[in-house]
Amino acid sequence: MMLKVEQVEKSYPVGGLFSRRQQQVLHGISLECGYGECVGIIGASGSGKSTLARLMLGIEKPDRGTVQFAGREVSRREARGGRISAVFQDYTSSMNPFYTVEQVLLEPLRYRGSSAEARGVQGGVTAAVAERSDGAELSRVGAAKPGEGISWAEQQPRGERAVIRQAASSRGEGMTVSAGRPRGAGGWPTADRQAMLEQIDSLLHEVGLDASYRSKYPHELSGGQAQRVCIARALATDPSCIVLDEAVSSLDGSVQLQVLELLKRLRQQYGMSYIFITHDLQAAAYLCDRVVIMHQGRVEETVAISQLRDVKSEYAQRLLQAVLI
Amino acid sequence: MEQTVLAVSGLNVWDSLTGKLLVQDSSFEVKRGSCLAIIGESGSGKSVTCRAVMRLNRQALRQEGEIVLSGVNLSSLPEPELRKKRGKQMCMILQHGMRAFDPSCVVGVHLRETVAEHLGLGREETTARLKRAMEAVLLKDPLAVMNQYPHQLSGGMLQRMMIALALVLEPELIIADEPTTALDAIAQYEVLEQFVRLRERLDCSMLFVSHDLGAVRKVADELLVMRHGEIVERGELQELMSGRRPVHPYTRELIDARQTLQRHFTQMMGGGS
Numbered sequence: 001m002m003l004k005v006e007q008v009e010k011s012y013p014v015g016g017l018f019s020r021r022q023q024q025v026l027h028g029i030s031l032e033c034g035y036g037e038c039v040g041i042i043g044a045s046g047s048g049k050s051t052l053a054r055l056m057l058g059i060e061k062p063d064r065g066t067v068q069f070a071g072r073e074v075s076r077r078e079a080r081g082g083r084i085s086a087v088f089q090d091y092t093s094s095m096n097p098f099y100t101v102e103q104v105l106l107e108p109l110r111y112r113g114s115s116a117e118a119r120g121v122q123g124g125v126t127a128a129v130a131e132r133s134d135g136a137e138l139s140r141v142g143a144a145k146p147g148e149g150i151s152w153a154e155q156q157p158r159g160e161r162a163v164i165r166q167a168a169s170s171r172g173e174g175m176t177v178s179a180g181r182p183r184g185a186g187g188w189p190t191a192d193r194q195a196m197l198e199q200i201d202s203l204l205h206e207v208g209l210d211a212s213y214r215s216k217y218p219h220e221l222s223g224g225q226a227q228r229v230c231i232a233r234a235l236a237t238d239p240s241c242i243v244l245d246e247a248v249s250s251l252d253g254s255v256q257l258q259v260l261e262l263l264k265r266l267r268q269q270y271g272m273s274y275i276f277i278t279h280d281l282q283a284a285a286y287l288c289d290r291v292v293i294m295h296q297g298r299v300e301e302t303v304a305i306s307q308l309r310d311v312k313s314e315y316a317q318r319l320l321q322a323v324l325i
Numbered sequence: 326m327e328q329t330v331l332a333v334s335g336l337n338v339w340d341s342l343t344g345k346l347l348v349q350d351s352s353f354e355v356k357r358g359s360c361l362a363i364i365g366e367s368g369s370g371k372s373v374t375c376r377a378v379m380r381l382n383r384q385a386l387r388q389e390g391e392i393v394l395s396g397v398n399l400s401s402l403p404e405p406e407l408r409k410k411r412g413k414q415m416c417m418i419l420q421h422g423m424r425a426f427d428p429s430c431v432v433g434v435h436l437r438e439t440v441a442e443h444l445g446l447g448r449e450e451t452t453a454r455l456k457r458a459m460e461a462v463l464l465k466d467p468l469a470v471m472n473q474y475p476h477q478l479s480g481g482m483l484q485r486m487m488i489a490l491a492l493v494l495e496p497e498l499i500i501a502d503e504p505t506t507a508l509d510a511i512a513q514y515e516v517l518e519q520f521v522r523l524r525e526r527l528d529c530s531m532l533f534v535s536h537d538l539g540a541v542r543k544v545a546d547e548l549l550v551m552r553h554g555e556i557v558e559r560g561e562l563q564e565l566m567s568g569r570r571p572v573h574p575y576t577r578e579l580i581d582a583r584q585t586l587q588r589h590f591t592q593m594m595g596g597g598s
Binding site: 043044045222223252254258279281282283285286305306318320321322323 | 364365366367368479508511512513515537538579581582583585586587589590594
């Protein structure tokens, strides 16, 4: 199983600032999603769908229970390693308004670049630091385990990180050693930058936009275009799973269908899996293999799309009835 | 009594700061007892049109054009006169119930104040009427609901409260600006049901704005499609949906998108059952 949620419970504090009251949002949720599968999560507002999404993305930790991604705890960054990404409902607030589309897409690419090169660069770092005639440095480098080049460099105090970076760059490794805080594209070696721009173009092409969008700012994009950029950004890290939290709900009729078709095509092409969270049963039926119906923090029913008409629970039947035909 | 409740002609709305034209030469009529729906993508000028009718756009937006409500020209009416008409003769139902009610007091205060202002009834009579209206929109235990703050109620409940308020005020025209967009499927269904029944009860006219063709189909008689501030399509809803006459490509696209999703869903549900 790729994503496995087991007996998850989550509660949030409610009431005033000093109130100790807790409201339980999720009550023992369990669900699974295999590789290449598309699971829809359906429920009314306040049923805990978005909380579940945040837990699956590892942004928050459950109070009880586990969320595992490829057999490891998802809240650990190295377990995710860019293999799980997200698209949210509010496309305007999910992009930095000061970034152009190019900068928006560059960030995940850089992350992917740094994690992919981790192993390759590690030798460089070790050698570079070892060049200093400093016994302490040498012994510490020795302590770093193979394959941990990046995380080790990251863990060092700020001053030493600069030294490592300097040492590495003097050997022509570029700044890939320390990912640090991503900034403008200025400090990048031109060859890398060119390759990444090409990648950005192909990503934009993938979601049906052309290279001219690279220099645009989020406010210049329409809702559909902005959501496409968000999807491109989610694709950039080459994920095996994308969590779509109401990704099409705020788009208008015809645009909604276009984005749904785009998601369908991307899935066939890359064999990703989706966790598709929505309150729109018709959209879920269009995209998903299986839907999980949630009601007040509990899983009401899990049903394959082809068996949707045979739902048993009362709530699910009401939901079907409410679909406007 | 004439046949049209609201007649808008040559309405232009523009932003005085940037000079951008938001609504361009828009003219339409709402017939007595019928429901006109405006659909279009976000930013196409639907909400601006609605607010222009009520003259509730923010200061920077200027408007010109004739807006006639039951023979009275609203665009030349002084503000205090218009205030009396808002709520009493035309009632607006907004997208976000949370924002429509005053968050600092219980909803009952807001409801009573509005009813007292427009109808000038005593406290008991007001409460009795509100109670009846709220029961009519299937809100259980109206008195308890009236003593709650907006944040304690769900979106669907707040939306139904606004419909209840409209029931009490009995306006000639109801302007509903995306009333179901912020709601989930079940609440949406319930609120739409109430809209249909509201029309049956009051026999009022309605201007219904939405981007969801499914919701529009349930309540509207006539359809207006807006795009980039212009009206690109108008006509009887049934006629447009059935494809009996050629339509603007954009309208076609909207209808097709809806039908594709629907067809898929019906197939999943086992073919037309």
